[in-house]
Amino acid sequence: MTRRNFLTWFIGTVAAVVLGVVVYPVVRFLKPPAAVSAAMGQVVNLGPISAFPEGELTSTTVADMPVIVANAGGVPTVYSAICTHLGCVVRADGAQLLCPCHNSVFSPAGEVAKGPAKLPLPTYDAKVSGKELLVGPVSFSRADYPAWYQGQFQ
Numbered sequence: 279m280t281r282r283n284f285l286t287w288f289i290g291t292v293a294a295v296v297l298g299v300v301v302y303p304v305v306r307f308l309k310p311p312a313a314v315s316a317a318m319g320q321v322v323n324l325g326p327i328s329a330f331p332e333g334e335l336t337s338t339t340v341a342d343m344p345v346i347v348a349n350a351g352g353v354p355t356v357y358s359a360i361c362t363h364l365g366c367v368v369r370a371d372g373a374q375l376l377c378p379c380h381n382s383v384f385s386p387a388g389e390v391a392k393g394p395a396k397l398p399l400p401t402y403d404a405k406v407s408g409k410e411l412l413v414g415p416v417s418f419s420r421a422d423y424p425a426w427y428q429g430q431f432q
Contacts, residue, residue, distance in 0.1 A: 324411040330354055335370035335386060340402060340413050343431065346370055347404075347411070348386050356402040356413050357388040360430060362423065363395035375399070388420075397421040 279287075322340050330336045330349040337346055337359065344359035344367050359368050359375075366379035374391065375384035383392040388399035398421055403414035416431050 320415065322413045324356075324413055326409050327352070327354065327406050327411050328409070330411065335373070335375065337370055343416075345402060345413070346375060346388075346399075348388075350386070352406075354404055354406065354411055355387070356404040356411075357384075357399040358402070358416060358431075359399070360427075361395055362390075362397040362399065362421075362427060363393075365427065365430060368399070397423060397427075 320341060324330075324338060324340070324347070327349070330347045332349045332352060335346050335348055337344065339345060340356070346357045346359050346368070348355045348357065357375075360366075361368050361377040361379065361382055363377065363380055363382050366377050368375045368377045368382075368384060373386055375386075375388070377383075377395065380394050381392070382390065382395035384395070384399055385391045388401065390396060390398060400416050400418050400420055400423065402416050405412055418428055
């Protein structure tokens, strides 16, 4: 191999590697992972509304995320069960939601009753169709949730 051929091959190889290093992150940024794409906008059937007794808080999951269903007067509201303080899973305790990590207390409406949490629990889009409870994606419209918290839902 001549010196000229070697330099041509070497410069071409280096240029290809540099191009790959630049293009790969751009493509990854523009195309989200398949698991996230499939979960976005997904509607989950949680079963019959009768499975969620009126006036009670019921724990379940939506797309492997813990949630609490509050059925008030036949109108269900689905709250995330992830505490807005540090991300622990809250649990229903009578008519309130308790965070076992730092003792935050949330009302049945997902509002903070006792800190250290400062933000309410976000809700999921939910509706009754026929006699089935259908739940859509989580909504962060109740407060200005930090990015670390929102990232747990992707």
